Amino acid sequence: MTTGAPPPSARKRSRARSLAPLGIAAWLVLEVWLLILVAGAAGGFTVLALLVGGAVLGAAVIKRAGRRAFRTLTETLQQQQAGAVPAQDAGSTGNGFLMLGGVLLMIPGLLSDAAGLLLLLPPVRAWAGRYAERSLDRRVKAAVAGSFGDAFQQARMHRPDGKVVQGEVIRDDTARQSRPYGDDDPRPPLTR
Incomplete structure (x- = not known):
């Protein structure tokens, strides 16, 4: 048994990265539980209608936000070609979060629908x-x-392999120039 320095430890994961899989699993279980709860109270057809309605509304929101973003991009490019400095339009900000809201509406589940509806505000x-x-x-x-x-x-x-080589390279150019490798062998000594 050898004693020495402890093995190098891997970089520690952040707390958020460590808990993310647990959070996703809890979210999925909660979504399924809520769907079962609503299906028991209001019926399976109501749950199906909620899911289909959320998907349709989400698609419409994404389409609208995409058109608005494309229109803003086109206007900005036209202003730049004309030589004018494009002004930031207050109505064009938030397209990313609007699209995220649409995606959350399209994901099946009541919690994601609630989060998507919040992002529409x-x-x-x-x-x-x-x-x-x-x-x-x-x-x-x-x-x-x-x-x-x-x-x-x-x-x-x-x-990734965890190997760390520490040290210095000291090059003595004057000694190398005064001592040729040899007339018959042009390779350096370490590669013979």
């Missing part, structure tokens, strides 16, 4: 946009705090 979309922007700004500032060289060093040190 402009104040909720505005709050979600501000929250996402602040969160992204914090992450970008944290990433920029280190230099590019530090990021490269970290990526190199944490290779």
Whole structure:
């Protein structure tokens, strides 16, 4: 038995990444339980109508948001070609969250439908946009705090196979020039 330094530990997962599978499983179980509960109270046809209605409404929301985003893109490109600085249209913000609301409506389940309907409300979309922007700004500032060289060093040190080779390479060019490899063999000594 050898004693020495403990084996290098793998990078720890964040708490959110560790709990995400459990959260998704709980969400799926809750969705199924709610569908069964509603089917018992109102009937299976009502549940089917709710699911189909949510899918149709979600498709309509996604189509509307996509058209609005494409129209905004077309107007912006036309303004740029004309040489004008495109102005930010207040009505065009939030298309991403509007589309997310449509997707949540299309996913079968009552909780996802409720979340999708909430994202259809402009104040909720505005709050979600501000929250996402602040969160992204914090992450970008944290990433920029280190230099590019530090990021490269970290990526190199944490290779997937877990091997880390530490050391230095010292090149003595003057000794190499004074000592040729040999006239008959052009290869360096380490590759013979």
